Amino acid sequence: MTESATITDLRRELEKAWLALDATQRHLTAHAEMNAALHCAEQVFHSPLHAKVTAALQGIDHALNRTKPAVPLNELSQQHSEAHCLWRTLLADLDRCQHGRHHGDACGPADDCNGTSAGNPHLRPGMVIGYGLRRDAIVMPDPDRKHDVNAWRLPDAPA
Structure with a gap:
């Protein structure tokens, strides 16, 4: 049997x-809560067995995390794409006003945007919102360039 097959079997x-210890922990918790309610206790006291089961669960979690199989690069690239990137979606929404409308979109007549959204009042285009690893400024881009990755960066700051 190969090493990866052995690890797969051990993980299983x-x-x-x-799963068995999790069910045991839930049972012990319910039992302790039932005893506390039966005796009108203000605190729930758990047995030493409950603490041992909790420690065993944490140990198993640790072992499972240490033996996670590596995701091949080609599978990783299939799972993550530009079109489905959550970060890209989040960044693209930074220009919305408090009513959820993008800069320039129509807002409701009762909203304080007065018909056309002024965008996020806290982040105006050109405003520095952070810095990259190489000291390049990350800025709020113009609304028409918000989907352009390069529009979010300014050249390096002077030394």
């Missing part, structure tokens, strides 16, 4: 043990 067994 650890996952089964985790």
Whole structure:
């Protein structure tokens, strides 16, 4: 049996043990809460077994995290694409006003944008919102260039 097959088998067994211990922990918790309610206690006291089960669950979590299989680069690239990037979506929404409308979009007549959204009042185009690893400024781009990655960066700051 290869090493990766052995690790896969061990991970499967650890996952089964985790499920059993999780059910045990829930049972012990319910039992302790029932005893506390039965005796009108203000605090719930858990047994030493409950603490041991919790520690075992944490140990299994640690072992499972250490033996996670590496995701091949080609699979990773299939899972993450420019079109489905959550960060890109978040950045593209930074120009919205408090009513959820992009800069220049029509806002409701009752909104204080007076018909046309003025965008985010806290982040105006050209405003520095952070810095990159190489001291390049990250700025709020013009609304028409917000989907251009290069529009979010300014050249390096002087030394």
